[in-house]
Each structure stands twice: as structure tokens, then as C-alpha cells.
Amino acid sequence: MNIGNSLPVFILLSSLIPGLIIFFLREESRRLRTILNISGALIKLFLVAMLIWGVQQEQMFETRWSLAPGLEFVLHADTLSVLFVTLSSILWLVTTIYAVGYLEGAPHRSRFFGFFSLCVTATIGIALAGNLLTFVVFYELLTLATYPLVAHRGTSDSISGAATYLKYTIVGGAILLLGVIWLQTLTGPFDFVQGGILDSLPSELHPQLKWIFVLLIVGLGVKAALVPFHGWLPKAMIAPAPVSALLHAVAVVKAGAFGIIRIVYDVYGVEFAYQLGLLTFLGIAAGFTIIYGSIRALSQDSLKKRLAYSTISQVSYIALGASILGPIATIGGVVHLVHQGIMKITLFLAAGNYAETLGVHKVSEMNGVGKRMPGTTLAFTIAALGMIGLPPIAGFVSKWYLGLGAFEADVAEWVLPVLIISSILNAAYFLPIIYRAWFKTKDGEWPQESIQAGALETRATLLWPPVFTACLALAAGVFAGSVFSPLEWAELIAIREYR
Amino acid sequence: MNDSLIWLFAAPLLASLLSVLLPRKAVLICLFAVSITLISSLIVLSTVIESGAFYYALSGWQTGLAISLYVDGLSALMLVMTAIIATAISIYATAYFHNAEQQRFYWPLWMMLLCALNVLFIAADLFNLYVGLELLGLTAVALTAIDGKPEAIRAAIRYLVVGLLGSLAFLAGVSLVYTAYGTLDIAAISEQIQVNFYSGLIVTFITIGLIIKTALFPMHFWLPMAHANAPAVVSAALSALVIKVAFYLIIRLWLELFSDFNNVGISYLFSTLGALAILWGGWNALHAQRLKLLAAYSTIAQIGFLFMALGMILLLPDGEVRNTLIGGTVILAITHGFAKSALFLAAGIIQQHAGHDRINELSGTAQRLPITTFTLTLAGVALIGLPPSGAFLGKWYLISSVVAEGLWLWVAIILIGSLLSAAYIFRLLGHAFGRIERPKRLLAIGREEVPALLLALTATLLLAFTAAPLWSILENASGVYG
Numbered sequence: 001m002n003i004g005n006s007l008p009v010f011i012l013l014s015s016l017i018p019g020l021i022i023f024f025l026r027e028e029s030r031r032l033r034t035i036l037n038i039s040g041a042l043i044k045l046f047l048v049a050m051l052i053w054g055v056q057q058e059q060m061f062e063t064r065w066s067l068a069p070g071l072e073f074v075l076h077a078d079t080l081s082v083l084f085v086t087l088s089s090i091l092w093l094v095t096t097i098y099a100v101g102y103l104e105g106a107p108h109r110s111r112f113f114g115f116f117s118l119c120v121t122a123t124i125g126i127a128l129a130g131n132l133l134t135f136v137v138f139y140e141l142l143t144l145a146t147y148p149l150v151a152h153r154g155t156s157d158s159i160s161g162a163a164t165y166l167k168y169t170i171v172g173g174a175i176l177l178l179g180v181i182w183l184q185t186l187t188g189p190f191d192f193v194q195g196g197i198l199d200s201l202p203s204e205l206h207p208q209l210k211w212i213f214v215l216l217i218v219g220l221g222v223k224a225a226l227v228p229f230h231g232w233l234p235k236a237m238i239a240p241a242p243v244s245a246l247l248h249a250v251a252v253v254k255a256g257a258f259g260i261i262r263i264v265y266d267v268y269g270v271e272f273a274y275q276l277g278l279l280t281f282l283g284i285a286a287g288f289t290i291i292y293g294s295i296r297a298l299s300q301d302s303l304k305k306r307l308a309y310s311t312i313s314q315v316s317y318i319a320l321g322a323s324i325l326g327p328i329a330t331i332g333g334v335v336h337l338v339h340q341g342i343m344k345i346t347l348f349l350a351a352g353n354y355a356e357t358l359g360v361h362k363v364s365e366m367n368g369v370g371k372r373m374p375g376t377t378l379a380f381t382i383a384a385l386g387m388i389g390l391p392p393i394a395g396f397v398s399k400w401y402l403g404l405g406a407f408e409a410d411v412a413e414w415v416l417p418v419l420i421i422s423s424i425l426n427a428a429y430f431l432p433i434i435y436r437a438w439f440k441t442k443d444g445e446w447p448q449e450s451i452q453a454g455a456l457e458t459r460a461t462l463l464w465p466p467v468f469t470a471c472l473a474l475a476a477g478v479f480a481g482s483v484f485s486p487l488e489w490a491e492l493i494a495i496r497e498y499r
Numbered sequence: 500m501n502d503s504l505i506w507l508f509a510a511p512l513l514a515s516l517l518s519v520l521l522p523r524k525a526v527l528i529c530l531f532a533v534s535i536t537l538i539s540s541l542i543v544l545s546t547v548i549e550s551g552a553f554y555y556a557l558s559g560w561q562t563g564l565a566i567s568l569y570v571d572g573l574s575a576l577m578l579v580m581t582a583i584i585a586t587a588i589s590i591y592a593t594a595y596f597h598n599a600e601q602q603r604f605y606w607p608l609w610m611m612l613l614c615a616l617n618v619l620f621i622a623a624d625l626f627n628l629y630v631g632l633e634l635l636g637l638t639a640v641a642l643t644a645i646d647g648k649p650e651a652i653r654a655a656i657r658y659l660v661v662g663l664l665g666s667l668a669f670l671a672g673v674s675l676v677y678t679a680y681g682t683l684d685i686a687a688i689s690e691q692i693q694v695n696f697y698s699g700l701i702v703t704f705i706t707i708g709l710i711i712k713t714a715l716f717p718m719h720f721w722l723p724m725a726h727a728n729a730p731a732v733v734s735a736a737l738s739a740l741v742i743k744v745a746f747y748l749i750i751r752l753w754l755e756l757f758s759d760f761n762n763v764g765i766s767y768l769f770s771t772l773g774a775l776a777i778l779w780g781g782w783n784a785l786h787a788q789r790l791k792l793l794a795a796y797s798t799i800a801q802i803g804f805l806f807m808a809l810g811m812i813l814l815l816p817d818g819e820v821r822n823t824l825i826g827g828t829v830i831l832a833i834t835h836g837f838a839k840s841a842l843f844l845a846a847g848i849i850q851q852h853a854g855h856d857r858i859n860e861l862s863g864t865a866q867r868l869p870i871t872t873f874t875l876t877l878a879g880v881a882l883i884g885l886p887p888s889g890a891f892l893g894k895w896y897l898i899s900s901v902v903a904e905g906l907w908l909w910v911a912i913i914l915i916g917s918l919l920s921a922a923y924i925f926r927l928l929g930h931a932f933g934r935i936e937r938p939k940r941l942l943a944i945g946r947e948e949v950p951a952l953l954l955a956l957t958a959t960l961l962l963a964f965t966a967a968p969l970w971s972i973l974e975n976a977s978g979v980y981g
Contacts, residue, residue, distance in 0.1 A: 027937060066967045068830075068892045069823050073964070108937060133895075137886040144880065147925075151932040159929055170921045173885075174914050178902075181895060185903045 007051055007061050008075040008128045011085065012121055014044040015092065019117025025110045033113055034100050040117065041093035044124075048082075048089045052484070055082045056492070062130065070189050073137070074130030078194060079493045080266070083334065083486070084127035084258055087341050088250045090472075092120045094465045098349055099242035101461025102356060112152055116246070118145035123251045126258060131191045132180045132267070135259065139176065139223075142255055143169045146247065150239040161238040168222050168232035169252075176219025176259075183212045183267075192262060194496045196269020206276060209268075213278045216263050217285070224256025224319065225312045227289040233312060237304045241352025244304060248311045249345035257318040257337060264322040265330070265497050274325045283323035283411070287418045289316040294425035301362050303351045306429060307344070313422060314340045314387060321402055324415065327494040329405025332398050335490035339386070339394035342472045346383035349466035350376045357458040359448025363433055368442030373457040377437045379470035384430040386473050389423050394476040397487055399423065503539035503546075504555055504568055507578060507617040510535040515610035525606040526593055532610060533582075533589045536617065540582040544575040544972075551975050554623065554686075567684060569623035572975035573829065577620045577747055580833050583957070584739055584840050585613050587950035591844050592732045594946040595851075601645055605732070608645070612638040612736060619744045625673045625683040628748065632669060632712065636662035639741050643729040654724035661711060661721040669708030675701045689756050702757050706749065713745035715806055716776035719799045723783075726795035731847020734791060738798045739840035743832055746805055750828070753813065761813050770810025774912045776803025781919030785926065790846045790856040793923055794839065797882060800916060801835045804897070807909065811900045820900065826970040827896030830962065834889030837958035838881035844951035845874045848944065858927060866935040870948045876931075877955035879924035881962075884917055889962025 018040035025033050054061060054077075061077040077085070099116065103109050122145050125138030143166070151162035186205055190197050198209060222229040233253070237244060247253060264273055264282070273279050293313030300306035317340065321333015353376045354360040360369060370377040386393030399419055406415035451458050480487040514532030518525035546553070552571030570578075592609070596602040615635035622628050640662060644655035677683055679698070680691050692698055714722040722742075726734045753761065780800030787793040808828040815821040848871045850856040853864040865872045881888040894917070901909045942948055 024941065065964065067964065068826070068896075068967055069819075069970050071892060071895065111937070137891075140885050141887070144885065148932065151929070154932045159932060162932075163925070163929060166921075166925055170925075171918060174918060178898065178910065178914065181898045182902050185899050 005061060006063055007047060007054070008077055009063050011044060011047045011051065011089075011128065012075070012124055014040050014047060015117045015124065016121045019114050019121060022110055022117065023114035027107070027110055030109075033110065037096045037100070037113055037117070038093070041089070041096055044089045045093060048086055051077055052082055052086065055079060064130075067133075070184075071133055072131065072189060074134050074191060075125075075128045076130035076191070077128060078192070079489065079496055080194075080258075080261065080334070081127045083338060083489055083493065084254070085124055087254075087338050088120060088123045088127065091246070091250050091341060091345055091469070094345070094469055095242050095246050095349075097461055098245070098352070098465040099240075101459045102240065102242055102352060104459075108152065108154075111148065112240075115145050115148045116243075119149060119246065119251050121145075123255060126255045129192075131189065132184070133189075135262065136173075136177055136180055139255060139259065140173050142223075142251060143173060146243075146252055149243045150236050150247075152240055152243065153238070155238075158238045161235040165232045165236045168229065172219050172222025172229065174219075175215055175222075179212050179215030179219055182208070182215070186212075192266035194266055194493075195499075196265065196267055196272055198268050199272035199275075210276055210278060213263070213268065213273070213276070214281070217260060217282060220256045220259040220263070221285070222256065223252050224260060224315055225253055225289075225293075226256075226285050226316065226319065227292045227312070230289070230293070230312045234305055234308045237302075237308050241304075241348060241355065244308075245345045245348035245352065248308070248348060249341040253311055253315050254337065254341060257315050260319050261322050261334065261337070270322070270325055270330070270497065279323045279325060282319060283415075286316040286319035286323055287414065289313065290320065290418055290422045291425070294422050294429070297429045298425065300429075301364055303354070303361060303363055303366070303433075304348075306363060306433075307347050307351060310347075310387065310426070310429065311344060313426075314344065317398060317402060320415070320418070321398075321405070324402070324405050324409045324411055326405050326409040327498050328401055328408050330494040330497060331487070331490045332401030332403075332405050334493050335401065335486050336395075336398035338486040338490075339398050339473070339476060342469050342476065343383040343386045343393075343395055346379050346466045346469040346473060347387075349462075349469065350380035350383070353458055353462050353466065356462060357449070357451045358446040359450065360446060363436070365447055366433060366436045367440040368437070370438040372442070372446070372453065375457055375463050375467055379466040380437070381434050382470040383473055384434060386477070388426040388430055392474070392477040394473045394480075394486075397477055397480045401487075503542040504570060504621060505557070506535055506539040507543070507621065508614045510539070511610040511614040511617070515607045515614065518606045518610065522603050525603070529606045529610055530589055530593070533586050533613070536613065537582040537586050540575070540578040543570055544579050546570075547572055547575040547975050548968075548972060566627060567623040568621045569685075570621055572972040573747075573751065574620045575975075576829065576833065576969065576972060577743075578617065580836050581613070581616055581620070581740055584836055584954065585736070587954050588732055588735055588840065588844070591735075591847075591947050591950045594944055595730070595732050595847065598646075601647075601730075604645055605642070608638050608642050609732075609736070612642065612741070616740055616744055619748065623685055625676060625685065625688075629666070629670055629673050632708075632745075633666050635741060635744065636666055636712070639737060642733040643725050643737070645733065646730055648728070650724075651728040654728040657721050658725040661718075665708045665711035667708070668704050668711065672701045672704030672708060675704065685756055692756065692759070694759050699760065702760050705752065706757075709745045709749045709752075713742050713749065713802060714799060715802055716772050716779055716799065719776065719780070719802075722799060723792060723795040726798065726843075727789065727792040731791070731843050731850065734794070735840040735843035735847075738794065738843060739836040742798060742802060743836055746802065746832065750809055750812075753809070754825075763814065766810045766813035768810070769806050769813065770909060773803045773806030773808075773810060774909065776800060776806065777912055777916035778803075778919075781916050781923070784923040785919055787923070788857060788859070790849060790858055790861070790927070791843065793858065793927070794842050794846055797842075797920065797923065798835075798839060800920065801839070801882065804894075804913070804916065805832055805835075807913065808893075808897050811897065811904070811909075814904065815900065820903070822973070823970065824896050824900050826973050827893040829893075829973060830889045830966055830969055831893030831897070834881050834893065834958050834962050837954045837962070838878040838888075838890070841874055841951050841955035841958060842878040842882070844947065844954065845871045845878065848947050848951065852943070858930070861927075862930045863935055865931045867938050868943055868948075869937065869941050870952060871943075872928075872931045874948070874952045874955045876928055877952075877959045879928065881955070881958035883920045883924055885921075887963035888959040889966055890958075891963060892966060 122142035297309035784796035
């Protein structure tokens with residue numbers, strides 16, 4: 001057997017198998033559960049490292065399995081999959097460590113970690129899917145695996161939040177499926193190919209291709225939280241912090257954005273999509289979402305809700321990058337897939353720390369929190385400044401490339417205002433938080449201080465994950481020019497897309 | 500190898516008689532008989548895969564005189580599905596009954612039902628089909644009434660009357676055939692049959708008879724009461740198998756014997772009835788107050804999907820696209836068989852634990868039975884048609900054919916029907932997440948929960964990833980009986 005070809009399968013199994021075993025563990029077997037989780041995550045990282053090395057050498061990794069005539073289950077690894085797989089694997093490890101600390105003593109932990117691993121498996125499957133059928137399979141699996149996580153607490157609020165989430169995503173999934181099947185009736189079965197395949201279709205099919213594009217983008221836009229399909233996201237905030245972190249940084253929202261990239265670059269081909277006039281449609285949707293999300297974030301007092309609207313806005317930078325023709329904008333959009341992930345996970349983990357340690361859920365309760373929890377607040381600050389786009393943090397790199405790309409494609413007259421307005425708005429909703437945390441003095445007791453400060457400000461498992469991801473966000477910006485940085489990898493993707 | 504064909508109905512028949520004579524050994528006898536049908540069906544399937552469809556005259560008489568049997572890829576698949584589901588139901592049934600008298604009636608009747616099912620899948624003449632249908636109808640009614648509750652008796656009587664109506668229509672068709680052609684052998688009829696008013700009447704009677712039996716809208720009204728009030732072991736067989744065999748006969752007859760009668764109007768008629776069934780069944784399932792009633796309405800909707808697909812098959816010209824859709828329809832039917840039996844068996848476990856099956860009061864029970872809740876989830880995934888499940892593949896081809904023909908109203912109905920099924924399944928699963936501590940033991944009653952779980956796993960993972968050979972097996976359906 002050729003190990004190389006089945007490497008994608010093993011990467012999937014490294015989270016699937018621990019997940020399935022964990023379902024059957026007793027609640028008390030905490031140690032075994034943690035060992036399974038962490039070793040699964042470490043094995044996955046090791047396998048992903050092998051994958052990165054191979055893909056950079058243009059080695060082919062592909063597994064095919066025939067499901068039915070004309071329907072094949074294909075896993076394969078190209079540069080784009082590798083980017084998303086790497087992001088997911090690293091953040092899975094970080095979030096798992098965090099979740100172990102966060103859920104200490106909470107009920108139903110076996111169920112939680114079981115679905116958590118399934119959720120990551122589905123995300124990795126989305127990254128490695130080699131054709132639309134496989135993509136849809138994992139996309140739906142992701143819906144099924146995240147629903148129990150959102151509903152996890154079992155209160156009536158979380159069950160209704162999860163129900164809203166489900167309504168949006170199931171309908172979105174159905175629309176996506178319709179688009180995919182319709183496309184397949186025109187083309188027959190095909191794999192994702194860098195540069196796309198649809199430009200070879202006869203021109204009388206072009207009107208149908210436009211409709212299909214709209215169906216696909218709407219179907220994916222539900223998970224990517226494109227306005228007006230974003231309504232589930234603020235409600236799903238009811239989920240435990242590690243779940244929100246994962247949902248916003250890697251799993252659900254990012255899966256939608258990743259799908260949009262796949263459709264634009266590897267199904268339609270960015271140049272063909274441009275010829276059909278579809279990029280303008282996508283660009284308007286993305287630009288509108290960016291501004292709308294930022295404006296809504298301004299008025300949220302709940303920290304998690306503010307972050308949620310910020311996600312809606314930030315994830316659309318990825319779609320914005322995809323909607324601008326030209327390699328530089330492509331680099332900006334693709335690299336933001338990673339940058340937004342590491343910055344946003346930092347913010348959510350930090351928000352979880354405030355809630356878990358001090359009972360602080362609202363922005364208005366955050367006065368002076370920097371003195372009490374300096375590590376967490378520093379991590380939060382770095383990530384928030386990155387989101388605003390301050391150099392040398394990762395977010396700056398994304399925005400810089402998006403802006404340059406807009407000039408290159410001659411669409412700067414509307415892209416640049418979007419970028420600038422959104423950055424101002426980003427600053428307007430993040431800077432007051434940072435100011436309160438560091439410079440205002442604490443007024444009264446913390447709402448519910450359940451973890452006392454010792455040598456560390458909170459539990460080690462809660463503190464180190466956000467600090468680590470904040471460092472990643474800083475490193476991704478500072479070392480953007482070096483080998484194997486997200487930026488360098490995004491350049492590789494753009495080169496292979498436009499050659 | 501042909502002996503296996505006989506054992507398929509002889510073993511349950513003998514077991515039925517023996518279990519009346521030796522009620523204390525009934526369970527053992529019947530389990531033995533069921534395992535024989537399982538082995539035989541697998542042998543039959545492998546024979547068909549190796550050497551194609553075959554025709555068999557019982558006791559060596561010539562065609563026309565003997566009882567003749569016919570097996571091809573389609574019937575072999577149905578036999579295997581039936582045998583596997585029957586095995587699971589039988590194992591479950593060993594733990595299900597707490598009333599000795601019910602158990603004494605259950606086993607002989609259940610074996611008789613299994614015998615009738617297998618006869619219907621392999622009979623090659625109309626007379627045996629009629630006998631099989633009567634036997635099936637009567638045993639199904641008796642099983643429905645087995646627990647003796649007033650609602651069950653009332654449902655059973657209604658079921659009996661409607662069932663007799665169906666058989667009567669079928670019999671009318673059969674006697675017209677005999678008067679016209681002097682034979683009931685399907686192969687012989689297919690050589691003589693021509694499209695005219697008289698034969699049109701035959702086709703109408705037989706089709707209406709079978710439509711009543713398969714509960715296609717608007718002939719569905721008897722189903723919810725019967726399936727919801729029968730004991731879970733019985734409902735599982737009724738919904739997964741009894742309904743399915745009537746659909747099997749319709750698809751078989753319309754693709755072969757009646758194929759000359761096919762026209763655009765007929766295909767739209769089937770699709771339209773299917774569409775109405777999808778909407779009506781889905782809507783009522785969403786508003787059902789009881790779990791088993793939900794499952795019963797869901798069956799009506801699922802039958803709707805099958806008829807929608809049948810209409811599309813009849814609309815398409817011969818060729819690869821049509822064959823692929825036939826395969827898709829078969830896998831949709833098979834997945835429904837596994838998923839629905841799993842759902843009913845799981846519902847039975849919940850009913851026994853909670854003492855009721857009112858959906859709004861199920862939270863605690865669902866959380867105390869994690870494995871059964873998991874079974875419900877998997878069965879639900881297959882009923883909605885989400886991946887990974889066999890139904891996903893089936894729906895893919897159905898949607899694909901409807902889109903290719905540009906029938907956007909049907910597209911909308913299929914999507915709405917699937918969303919309705921998602922809505923009623925998740926309405927159920929919402930109760931699985933509460934604040935009750937997880938029980939120490941995951942399995943409450945292994946003999947009931949494990950068979951149900953295995954059925955649900957078959958409907959989802961197994962059929963999703965290993966169904967590819969199904970399409971080549973179906974190519975062994977030779978077109979005409981014999």
C-alpha cells in the first residue's frame with residue numbers, strides 16, 4: 001500500500017477515531033479522554049507536517065472511493081487544502097487544551113469532546129474534499145456535529161439557539177446541494193482543479209452557470225454568515241466558549257468561506273467567473289457584509305456578541321479577496337483565512353477566560369480587567385489590534401494585500417473605501433475595550449470571581465492557549481516573508497492558480 | 500442453489516406451523532427459520548451476481564402448470580434486505596413481549612408474514628402474487644390487533660377492510676387476465692398483452708389494488724392508525740417491509756409487464772401523487788404528537804418520494820440515465836426499509852421506558868437511553884437524506900433527473916419535503932439535550948438496542964459507502980419475468 005496516497009485518510013482518522021472512542025468513555029475517565037484527545041491532535045499535526053512537505057514538492061495525495069455510478073468520494077491535498085488543514089489542526093490542539101480546562105467538572109464531557117472531534121474531522125474533510133460531492137458530505141456532517149455542541153448546555157436558550165442555527169444551515173445545505181447537483185447535470189463528475197474547469201462549457205450554458213453560482217454562494221453564504229444569511233451566528237453565541245472559538249475561527253464560518261474560495265478558484269476559475277460578471281455580485285455581497293457587521297458590532301455590550309458581529313465582518317474579507325481578479329488580491333483573501341482564524345480564536349479564548357474566571361460577560365464590566373488578568377488581556381489586545389490592521393500583526397498583511405490587489409484589478413475606487421471604513425469601525429469597537437481594560441480602574445467587585453489569582457491569573461490550561469495564538473498572530477505578521485509562513489503559502493496558491 | 504429459493508418461504512412457513520404446535524420452543528424455532536432465510540437470501544444474491552437472473556419451476560413441472568419462481572438482481576436485493584431486517588426484528592422481539600399470550604400469537608403470525616413477503620418477491624405468476632398478497636394482508640391485520648387494545652382493534656379492522664378492498668381490485672385484474680389470456684404466468688402474458696381498452700382495465704385494477712396496499716396518497720388514510728397503534732415490532736415490519744413489497748410489485752410490473760401502457764400522463768400521475776404524499780405526510784409528521792405517529796406519517800412521505808422517482812423513471816427514455824435512476828430509487832427504498840425499522844424499534848424502546856411516546860414529554864427518557872437516541876439520530880439522517888446515507892445517493896439521482904428535465908416544481912417539492920423531514924426529525928432530537936446526568940451504563944437493553952442500532956448504521960454508513968455494486972447487480976434484472 002502506498003502510504004503517501006492515503007495520507008489524507010489518516011489525517012481524517014486521527015481525529016475521527018479518538019472522537020468515536022471518547023463517546024463511549026465514562027464521564028470520570030478524564031485522564032484517558034485527555035490523552036486520547038491530545039495524542040490525536042499531535043498525531044494529526046505530525047501527519048499534516050508530512051503533507052505540507054509533500055505538497056510543496058508537488059507530490060500528489062489522492063484517495064478515491066466509488067459510491068455509485070458517477071459519484072466518487074475523493075480526498076486529495078492541494079496547496080489550498082493544506083493551508084486550511086494546517087490551520088484546523090493547530091487550532092484544534094489549542095482549543096482542546098483550553099476546553100479541558102474550561103469544562104473542568106462540567107457534565108456531559110464525553111459527549112462534548114466526542115462531537116468536538118467529529119466537528120474537526122468534518123472541517124478537515126471539507127479541506128481535503130477533492131470534488132463537490134465530497135465537499136457536500138463533510139459540509140452536512142459539520143452541521144450535524146456542531147448542532148449538539150451549540151445545544152450542549154441543555155438550557156432552553158441553548159436549545160433554541162441551536163434550533164435557529166440548524167434552520168439556517170439545513171436550508172443553506174439544501175440550496176448548496178441543489179446548486180451542486182444542477183452543476184453536475186451540466187458537466188458530469190469532475191474534480192477540483194486549480195484554475196477551474198467551467199470555461200470549457202459552451203456559451204449557451206452561461207446563463208445557467210450564473211444561476212448555479214448564485215445558489216452555491218447563497219448555500220455557502222449561510223455558514224460564512226454573509227448578510228442577510230447571518231442571523232444564526234449571534235444566537236449560536238450561547239455555546240460554550242471553546243465551541244464559539246472553534247466555530248468562528250476554523251469550523252463553521254470558515255468552512256463557508258473556504259467553500260466560496262473553492263467555487264471561485266477551483267470550479268469556475270477566477271478569470272471565467274470574472275467574465276461571467278459573477279465577481280461583482282460576490283464583491284458587493286462581501287463589501288456590504290463587512291460594513292454591516294462592523295456597524296452592528298459597535299452597539300453590542302455583550303463581549304461575545306460584539307466578537308460575533310466582528311466575525312461576520314472579518315470573514316467576508318476572504319470573500320472580498322476572492323471577488324477581486326488578480327493574484328495579489330487572491331493572496332490577501334486566502335491568507336486572511338489563516339490570519340482571521342488565529343486572531344479570532346485568541347479573542348474568543350480571552351473572552352472565555354474573562355467569563356470563566358471573573359464572570360465578566362459584558363464590555364461595560366471590563367474596567368480594569370488588565371491589571372487582574374494581564375496575560376489574557378495582552379493576548380486580547382494583540383489580536384484586536386491585528387483585527388484593526390495595525391502592523392506588524394497578521395491582520396495588517398491581509399489588508400495590505402487586499403488593498404494592493406484592488407489597485408491591480410482597478411477596483412480600488414470601491415474596495416479601498418470599504419477597507420478604510422471597516423478599519424475605522426474595527427478601531428471604534430475594539431479600542432474602547434482595550435482602553436477600559438488597561439486604563440480604567442475597576443469599579444466594585446467582579447461579577448462572579450470563581451477562580452482566584454495564584455501564581456497565574458487563572459488556570460494554566462485557560463491562560464496559555466490564547467497567549468500562544470496571540471504569539472502566532474504576531475509571528476504570522478512579523479515573519480510573513482519567511483519560508484512556510486501563511487503568506488508565503490498563499491503566494492504559492494496564487495502562483496498555481498494563475499499559471 | 501435453487502433449493503435456497505424454496506427455503507426462503509418454506510422455512511418461515513414450517514416455523515409458523517411448528518411454533519403453533521410447540522409454543523414453548525417457538526422463539527428458538529423461529530430464530531432458526533429466520534437465520535435460514537438470511538443464509539438463503541445471501542446464497543440467492545450471490546447466485547444472481549455470478550450467473551444472472553434465473554427462473555425456477557417448483558417440483559419440475561412445466562411452465563404454466565407448476566408454481567414458478569423468478570429471481571433477478573432487484574428481487575435478490577429485496578430478499579436480502581427483508582432477511583436482514585427480519586433478523587433484527589426477531590432478535591428484538593425476543594426481549595420485547597412481557598405478555599405470554601401475545602408472544603404465543605406473535606411468532607406464528609410473524610413467520611407467516613415473512614413467508615408471504617418472500618413469496619411476493621419471487622413469485623412469477625399472478626395467482627401466486629394474489630395468494631401472497633392475501634396472506635400478507637391478513638397476517639398484517641392480525642399482528643396489528645395483537646395487543647388487544649381498543650384503538651388497536653379499531654385500526655386493525657379499518658386496515659382489514661382497506662386491505663380487502665386492495666386485494667379485491669387486484670383479484671378483479673387477475674381474473675380479467677385469466678379470461679382474456681387463459682394463463683396467469685407473467686412471462687406468458689407479456690407475450691400476448693396489447694394496449695387496448697380491455698387490457699387497460701386490467702392495468703388499472705391491478706395498479707389501484709397495489710396502490711392501496713402501499714398507501715400512496717390519497718389511499719394512505721388507513722396507514723397512520725394501523726402503524727401507530729400496532730406494537731413496535733409489528734410496526735417496524737409493516738412500515739419497512741409490507742408497504743415496500745407492494746411498491747416493489749408496482750415498479751416491477753410497470754417496468755416490465757405494463758411498460759407498453761407507459762405514457763407521459765401516467766408518469767406525471769405517479770409523480771403528482773408522490774408530490775402530494777411528500778407534502779401531506781411531511782406536514783402531518785411535523786405536527787404529530789406521538790413518536791410512532793410521526794414515524795407512520797413519515798412513511799407516507801417516503802412512499803411519496805419513491806413514487807415521485809417512479810414517475811421520473813417512466814418519463815425518461817431507456818438508457819444509462821434511466822438505469823442510474825432506477826438504482827437510485829431502489830437504494831432509496833432499501834435505505835427507508837432499514838431506517839424506518841430502526842426508528843420504530845427505537846420508538847418501541849422509548850415507549851417501554853417512558854410508558855408513553857408523547858414527543859413533548861420525552862426529554863428525560865431520551866437522555867437516559869443514549870444508544871437509542873443515537874439510533875434515532877442515524878435513522879433520522881437517513882430519512883432526511885443527509886449524507887452519509889443511502890438515501891443521500893438516491894436523492895442525488897432523483898434531484899439530478901428532475902433538474903435535467905427542468906421540472907422546477909418537482910425540485911421545489913423534493914427540497915420542501917426534505918426540509919420538512921429535517922424539521923420533524925430535529926424536533927425529536929431537540930429533546931436529547933437536557934441537563935440530566937448521563938447514565939452509568941450506555942446500554943439499557945442490549946437485545947433491543949443493538950439490533951435497532953445496527954439497522955440504523957446499515958441505513959447510513961454501510962449503504963452510503965458500499966452501495967456501488969448495487970447498480971451492476973440491478974443490471975441482472977432481465978427486463979421481463981422469465
